Amino acid sequence: MQLTNRSKVVVKRELNWIEKLYLPAILGGLSITIKHLFKKAATVKYPEQKREFSAVYRGQHVLKRDEQGRENCTACGLCAVACPAEAISIEAAERKKGEEHLYREEKYAAKYEINMLRCIYCGLCEDACPKDAIYLSDRIVDPAYTRNNFVYGKDILVEGMDAAGRIDVSKRKKIYQMEGTPKQPLLK
Amino acid sequence: MDWALLLDKTILIVIIFAVSLGIAAYSTYGERKIAAFLQDRVGPDRAGPFGILQPLADGGKMFTKEEIIPNASNKFLFILAPCIFMMTALMTSSIIPWGKSFNFGGHEFGLQVADLNVGLLYLFAVVSIGGYGIMIGGWASNNKFALLGALRASSQMISYEVAMGMSIIALLLISNSLSLREIVDGQAGDGNMWNVVRQPVGFLIFLICAFAECNRAPFDLPESESELIGGYHTEYSSMKLGLFLFAEYINMFISSAIIASLYFGGYHFPGIDSLNLSQNLAAIVSVAVLFAKILFFIFFFMWVRWTLPRFRYDQLMNLGWKVLIPLSIINVLATGGWITFFGN
Numbered sequence: 001m002q003l004t005n006r007s008k009v010v011v012k013r014e015l016n017w018i019e020k021l022y023l024p025a026i027l028g029g030l031s032i033t034i035k036h037l038f039k040k041a042a043t044v045k046y047p048e049q050k051r052e053f054s055a056v057y058r059g060q061h062v063l064k065r066d067e068q069g070r071e072n073c074t075a076c077g078l079c080a081v082a083c084p085a086e087a088i089s090i091e092a093a094e095r096k097k098g099e100e101h102l103y104r105e106e107k108y109a110a111k112y113e114i115n116m117l118r119c120i121y122c123g124l125c126e127d128a129c130p131k132d133a134i135y136l137s138d139r140i141v142d143p144a145y146t147r148n149n150f151v152y153g154k155d156i157l158v159e160g161m162d163a164a165g166r167i168d169v170s171k172r173k174k175i176y177q178m179e180g181t182p183k184q185p186l187l188k
Numbered sequence: 189m190d191w192a193l194l195l196d197k198t199i200l201i202v203i204i205f206a207v208s209l210g211i212a213a214y215s216t217y218g219e220r221k222i223a224a225f226l227q228d229r230v231g232p233d234r235a236g237p238f239g240i241l242q243p244l245a246d247g248g249k250m251f252t253k254e255e256i257i258p259n260a261s262n263k264f265l266f267i268l269a270p271c272i273f274m275m276t277a278l279m280t281s282s283i284i285p286w287g288k289s290f291n292f293g294g295h296e297f298g299l300q301v302a303d304l305n306v307g308l309l310y311l312f313a314v315v316s317i318g319g320y321g322i323m324i325g326g327w328a329s330n331n332k333f334a335l336l337g338a339l340r341a342s343s344q345m346i347s348y349e350v351a352m353g354m355s356i357i358a359l360l361l362i363s364n365s366l367s368l369r370e371i372v373d374g375q376a377g378d379g380n381m382w383n384v385v386r387q388p389v390g391f392l393i394f395l396i397c398a399f400a401e402c403n404r405a406p407f408d409l410p411e412s413e414s415e416l417i418g419g420y421h422t423e424y425s426s427m428k429l430g431l432f433l434f435a436e437y438i439n440m441f442i443s444s445a446i447i448a449s450l451y452f453g454g455y456h457f458p459g460i461d462s463l464n465l466s467q468n469l470a471a472i473v474s475v476a477v478l479f480a481k482i483l484f485f486i487f488f489f490m491w492v493r494w495t496l497p498r499f500r501y502d503q504l505m506n507l508g509w510k511v512l513i514p515l516s517i518i519n520v521l522a523t524g525g526w527i528t529f530f531g532n
Contacts, residue, residue, distance in 0.1 A: 026496065033226045033495045043230040 055171040058121040058136040061114055061152075062159050062167040066104055069161040072133035075109035082128035087118035104131075112157060116141045116150040126172070135169040192295070200301055204281050211486075212437035213243040219437075219490050226494045250430035258330060258423050265328035270424065270431035273321025277435040279314045280442045283307040285369040287455045287475035291467045299475065300369060307368040308356055311446065312349070315401060318439070319345040322403075322410060325432070326420035337419025340501065341410035344400055347508035348407075352397035354516030355390040358523040359450060362386055372454030376461065384451040389519045391451045393512055398443045400508070403436065405493035412498060444485035445478070452481050 018024060044051050053059070064072050075092035093110035095103045102108075125134050144150055159167045217232065217239065224231025232239035257266055282301040290297040304310050319342060326338020363371045363383070375382050384391045400407040411419035418424075421432045448454060455474035465473060499507070 029495045030491060033491060036228055037222075037225050039228050041225070041230045042228045045230065045233075 053138040056175055057138045058123050060116070060137055060139040060141045061119075061125070061157055062135050062137045062139075062169065063109075063112060063154065063157045064133055064135060064167075064169070065159055065161065068101070070100075070102060070104040071108060071158060072104055072131045073109045073112065074105045074107045074131055074133075075112070076107075076130065078128040078130065079125035079134055082124040083119075084122060084124060085118045085120045087115045087120075088125060089113050109154070112154050114152050114157065116152055117147060135167075135172050137167050137169055138171070139167075196297055197301055200297075200299065201282075204286070204301065205278065208278060208281055208438050208441060209434075211441045211482075212434050213247065215437040215440060215486060216246060216433070217242050218486070219493075222487065222490045223494055226491070247430070250427050253426040255426040255428070256423075260330040261423065262328040262330070265324050266423075267428070269321050269325030269328060270428045270435070271321075272324065273318060274431045274435040274438075276314050276318035276321060277438040277442065280311055281438075281445070283310055283368050284442070284445045284449060285372055285454060287478060288467070288471045290471045299471065303367055303369050306366050308360070308366045308371075312353065312356075316345070316349065318435075321435070322420045325424070326410075329420075329423035331423050333416045333418070334420050334422045337410045337412075337416050337422070340412075341403065341420060344403075344407065344409060344504060344508075347505060348397040348400035348512070351393055351508060351512035351516045352401065354513065354520055355387075355393040355397065356450075358390045358516070358520045359383060359387055359394075361520070361523045361527055368449055368454075372449050372456065375453040376456035382451065382453045387451065387519075387523070389515065390523075393516050393519065394451065395447065396507075396512060398447060399489070399492065400504075402439045402443055402489070404440065404489055406496040406499050407504065408493075408498055409501060409504060440486060440489050441482065444482045444489065447485050448478060448481035454478055454481075 066072055075090050077090055077092075080086075080088040080090055089111070090109050090113075091111035092107055095106050095108055121136065123136050126136055141150070159165055220242070221231040221239070223229075232242040235241040235245045257263055283304055284300065285303070286299040289299060322341040323338045326334040326336075326341070329335070359371070360366065363374045365371055365374070371383075374380060399405075403410050409419075410416075411421070413419075416422070421429055424432060455478040457477045460470075460473060460477070
């Protein structure tokens, strides 16, 4: 059954003498290329123009804070275990008195590093996280000159406290809702 | 010695030199831009508005690159080759009539460096020497790819110069002169028309051979970056490579000028003489007309490059020896017969 009318039957036969001159074919080729001169360029001029990412795009990670600006992460290490590329390394620490406004629970990640060159951006860390702490955002990892510069610490990964510094991951969250596995923090 | 003449010619030479280099520089930019547009891209647009400073950036890069002369090369010839190539590329511009002459308060200022009565012969001689630039460069590099490129270039030049000469002979039969100015002037005025109308087959042969002589696609076998790395300039670096690349664009500019002069009426355009412009204005218009034609042909060179794939070597030789040369000989005979029996 034919689905479209675009298929053409190719016949291999001897060329007649006009075709053997190749000039009509060359003129045809020239007319095709000149038509492209007036077509709009398909280029997206990247740093100035950005293409919209799809909702499921998995880019640079973000460590979320809650509404009061406290870090969600409790350094449970599930993301590091889930990571197939072993890109995540965590060091836990205990919250001291007076740090309640910084960390949501008694335990927090003193060091949280992701090696962006090892990471395969699969999103399993996101899946594994019980605290709603890590998400993959629609940001592209910046280029750098040395490999060490690709090991991102908390200074880069954790989102800012103020509204401007917050990273929007609502589109990613929606994916989980659509899949029927609402991703909710276990503890409020 | 007429000092005024010497001064005139010196000024003209300097202007033509600068214009040739300027056009060649911006041809590189134009090439990249046109390539981009034909492929639905944007092309260089970072250096200056619309990337207009790109040739400066490229030139600056070429100058600051490390100069490498291979140990096993023949140093003298290695350095000589780009010089020959560049020199011959520039020398051909001397016989082209760029426009009607200016008149500054009674002083006639002609826009042609040398109106040789053997202009076309001179052209062929110089273009042939240009082939040595490539051959010597490829051989002196002591590199197999370079040697292959040079061999291809020399056999290609030999093959296509025959057909080119034959197509010119047919042109000479109808224009009765080897001087480029007379050929150009013979295409204007009452009852005369552009040579392309009277010599369509000759024009086609000349055009194809011009592509081959300039080593432009689809005849870019001497370079063919996909199989010979860089062909004859594989071992070249820094400004010597720059000279090779630059001279190729100058060649393209000059051959566009020659195609325009030989077959498209040079600086003449139908109907312009009837406007009765003052002499200096007419001269400016004539130069503008010639440059419009030249720019069109430079564009055509690039347009063809992004349309046709490269010839295979046997196809190149078949086309040269089995098609173009017989065709050009028939063209000469037909033109001669026509003139003998029906007059010019």
